[in-house]
Amino acid sequence: MPGRSSRPLLIACAIALASTRPAPAASAACASLTDLRMPDISVVSATSAPAGTFTPPVPRGAAPLAVPAFCRVAAVATPTSDSHINFEVWIPEGSTWNGKFQGVGTGGFAGSISYGALAEGIRRGYATASTDTGHTGDDLTFGSGHPEKIVDWAYRSIHLMTDAGKLIVRNHTGRFPDRSYFNGCATGGHQAMMEAQRFPADYDGIVAGNPAADRTNEIIAYLWDWRATHTPDGKGLVDPTKFQLLTRSAVAACDGDDGVKDGVIDDPRRCRFDPASLLCVNESSPGCLTRTELDAVRKVYAGPVNPRTGEAIFPGWPLGSEGYGPGPNDGWKNFLDVPEPRRVGFFRYFVFDNPAWDPWSMDFDRDVAYTTARMGFLNATSHDLLAFREHGGKIVMHTGWSDPILPAPDVIKYYDEVSSAMGASETQRFFRLFMAPGMGHCSGGPGRSVSTRRSPDGPAAATPTRRRTSRASIPARRADDLPGKCEEDVC
Ligand SMILES: [Ca+2]
Numbered sequence: 001m002p003g004r005s006s007r008p009l010l011i012a013c014a015i016a017l018a019s020t021r022p023a024p025a026a027s028a029a030c031a032s033l034t035d036l037r038m039p040d041i042s043v044v045s046a047t048s049a050p051a052g053t054f055t056p057p058v059p060r061g062a063a064p065l066a067v068p069a070f071c072r073v074a075a076v077a078t079p080t081s082d083s084h085i086n087f088e089v090w091i092p093e094g095s096t097w098n099g100k101f102q103g104v105g106t107g108g109f110a111g112s113i114s115y116g117a118l119a120e121g122i123r124r125g126y127a128t129a130s131t132d133t134g135h136t137g138d139d140l141t142f143g144s145g146h147p148e149k150i151v152d153w154a155y156r157s158i159h160l161m162t163d164a165g166k167l168i169v170r171n172h173t174g175r176f177p178d179r180s181y182f183n184g185c186a187t188g189g190h191q192a193m194m195e196a197q198r199f200p201a202d203y204d205g206i207v208a209g210n211p212a213a214d215r216t217n218e219i220i221a222y223l224w225d226w227r228a229t230h231t232p233d234g235k236g237l238v239d240p241t242k243f244q245l246l247t248r249s250a251v252a253a254c255d256g257d258d259g260v261k262d263g264v265i266d267d268p269r270r271c272r273f274d275p276a277s278l279l280c281v282n283e284s285s286p287g288c289l290t291r292t293e294l295d296a297v298r299k300v301y302a303g304p305v306n307p308r309t310g311e312a313i314f315p316g317w318p319l320g321s322e323g324y325g326p327g328p329n330d331g332w333k334n335f336l337d338v339p340e341p342r343r344v345g346f347f348r349y350f351v352f353d354n355p356a357w358d359p360w361s362m363d364f365d366r367d368v369a370y371t372t373a374r375m376g377f378l379n380a381t382s383h384d385l386l387a388f389r390e391h392g393g394k395i396v397m398h399t400g401w402s403d404p405i406l407p408a409p410d411v412i413k414y415y416d417e418v419s420s421a422m423g424a425s426e427t428q429r430f431f432r433l434f435m436a437p438g439m440g441h442c443s444g445g446p447g448r449s450v451s452t453r454r455s456p457d458g459p460a461a462a463t464p465t466r467r468r469t470s471r472a473s474i475p476a477r478r479a480d481d482l483p484g485k486c487e488e489d490v491c
Helices: 030-035 115-123 147-173 187-198 215-228 241-258 291-302 344-351 366-378 386-390 408-422 424-430
Strands: 041-049 052-054 065-067 070-077 085-092 100-104 127-131 179-185 205-209 394-400 431-436
Touching (some): 030 070, 030 147, 041 147, 085 115, 085 147, 100 115, 115 127, 147 179, 187 205, 215 291, 215 366, 241 291, 344 366, 386 424, 394 408, 408 431
Parallel strands (some): 205 394
Antiparallel strands (some): 052 065
16 A cells, blocks of 8 residues: 555445435336347346345345335346346336446355345445355355356355346336445455455445455465464364464554554554564463464464565465454354364465365465465456546545455555555556454454445545544444345355
8 A cells, every 4th residue: 555545444335325316217027127129137126125124035034124115126137047146136116216326246155145234235326236146055065066156156146236227227227327335344345345346337436345366275264273273183272262362462562552542453564573473482372372372373464475486475464363253253263263264274275176176285385386376266366446446436445454364465465566556656546545443344343333325426436534444423224234244154
């Protein structure tokens, strides 16, 4: 982050509040949308829903969602013979439509439509679309023997949903949306950057939260960290309560560095806490680290490296992300206090096509190169955003410093790489990154969560605040409002 953006900033803007301008009268009744013909896409149902509540079909037992009157369109895209991409487009009725389209992201490996984000979108006036990305459930077995389904998940489903979604809106309202925005976090952030890079004409404004864009190397990092903290027979080398000890100690050492004692480390890069200061003097106790524990967590802070070249494969996790709470997703327990590496199915079903693949067989030189060669298309890490910029698009990217699922340094690394490739000042004109101190994965953590509902003009006109983040300055946001927040526990 060049210049001013090196200071912690907070997004105070992005997806617009609904315009009060009335939308044109609908040109066709909702139900007639089933007559719409599009290549490789079938409209399965189109029904008018009254204002009130909508009970999501998934997950089971989900709470009813408040909704205005809307036209609910369910469709299926089949771009290949092995594809079955479900998506829904919700269009606010009459003058409640603000004339705009919003695609919303999904979490993890998706497998379900984000009904909470759909409802949030239409409450704010947007015609809103969400997709299950072409399979059901978060289990990576869906990719075994189905390479086209992996492509559907990686980028094809969001693009098709977007293209068809705009056409469906046109057929219902009589015109195409004036503007289109994509809003996603976690995998939704990954999807956001994939759109900017592969389909630059799809959206005018993009909000990319905690983007898990370097997906192959993120999963390699899960594997590296798990091996660094376990014996070959799967026993943990680090007492999971020590993750909370590390965060408590880091916060105690560095909370005041920003001049505000609020339980939040403003910028972990400036924090001088050394975990070695916790080394046990005699016997192990809950308040110290054994030599084994210290050596193991140092590898997690450092991140995976190529054993032959010494080159970094992926950034490590920063101070403050280790364990900010007791929950399984409040820190590194998420990927370290588990019986096998997170997303090991990626290697078994996507990369090696071997359900019996042993994570201890991973060679962090040869197999990393092989993984990149086979699955590099999953990554949204291109530094060339020229086409998106020329289209007039703008990107607001944000992430949480305490994110224990996608390390903040990886987001900064990508932004810096784009700045180097496109020029810092030119990048700032259309693409900005905001860091939220103490925020976890899209929400949660000791800091406040990012809000994306403050600007009256949408992401393209976003005017971020330039003040230091504080609890008082950031509106809290319900987790179920976040498009693309992982519905499981990991991305
Ligand atoms: Ca502080």
